[in-house]
Amino acid sequence: MNTDTATGPVADTSADAAAGTPPTAAAHKRVAVVGGGIVGTMTAWQLAQRGHTVTVLDQWNTPNDRGASAGESRIFRTLYKEGPEYVAFIQRAGQKWKELEAAQDTQVLDWCGGLTIGRPDHPDVAAVLACAHELGLDHRVLNATAMREEFPAYGVDDDEIGVLDPNAGVFRPELAVLAARDEAIRLGATYRPYTEVLHVRPFPDRVMVHTAEGSDAFDSVVLATGPWAGALSGLGDGVIRPKQLVGSWFPVKDLSLHTPDRMPISVRRHPEGAFSAFPSLDGAGVKILNHHLEWPTIDQVDDLARFVAPDFVRSTEAAVARLMPHLDPTAVRVSTWTDGYTPDGAPIVGVGPVDDRIVLAVGMSGQGFKFSPMVGSVVADLVTTGSSSDALDIMDPARFTSGASS
Structure with missing residues (x-):
């Protein structure tokens, strides 16, 4: 088996190509992307745009x-409680989401707006x-009376406010992955599902990717393995820890109050419950992602429990009864899935500790979906030129790998 040659035409929509300069032979690389979630598929799209031969492998x-x-x-939001240093990155990601939708003639992001709800002194x-104030971002502050009138899906106390982010919305994540996958394929990428990567080994003239089906040589490898990152990334134990996330769906009593045109996504903070709420996408229920209970850390992703303890569900139901009146x-x-979390809650995007031809895009810590087009762009820059003007210092792997041998 040999994946050294492309299986379809490779389109080059990089900046050089747009200016009429085709990529040089040295710039063209054979790249393996390990992991076919949103980060992996977005990276494959961005790499294929730059003229590389891309193979995506997923177990x-x-x-x-x-x-x-x-x-x-999933949520897209621009008023970012995690820090203003992310905002320009998010804004550029929003433009790339629109670019992907246009290329695939589809919609995966509904710009329904977003609310942060709670007492003004909540952190x-x-x-x-x-x-919002530091960066001069569009927003509105609604008191409890205005919240009840404009967004009745949300129950609020008299001392609470809602901060409305008009540049926010809700994703359909599975459809988004399909769109990024299909656009990468259109540009020449190859996908190999049900292919578990066992080892990634650098040699002076190549990087070998070993699977149960055999071994293949690449010029660069991108690890976008999500909660599975510990096995291949070269990071130390405990740098990325998989956690179990739990979503619960609740029937709507009045659908008209819970559609995206009436109900923005929200981040809710209240003494009796903290959660994210999503408008109804199926015409029947609203998804609640509980935040006030600790998400369990799991030793291995294969240990993900598909059944959730009754106390967790009952706690979510109590918060909904109190704060979602309709x-x-x-x-x-009730559904479970996983993500990989870093100790500081910031993603890891950059050259890994093992070899500078192995690039990491892991440890998204619950933030990665909205970022993913820009994560893919930064990774594609690193593969192509070794640097990226869009890279964020807060995501630099060096904060965990300083002193490691390379």
């Missing part, structure tokens, strides 16, 4: 319901307001 299919791209819906509410507070569906 499952693409998309699947095990990794961090599962769960029916997350205060952080969102500080981000939902039936009975969880009719």
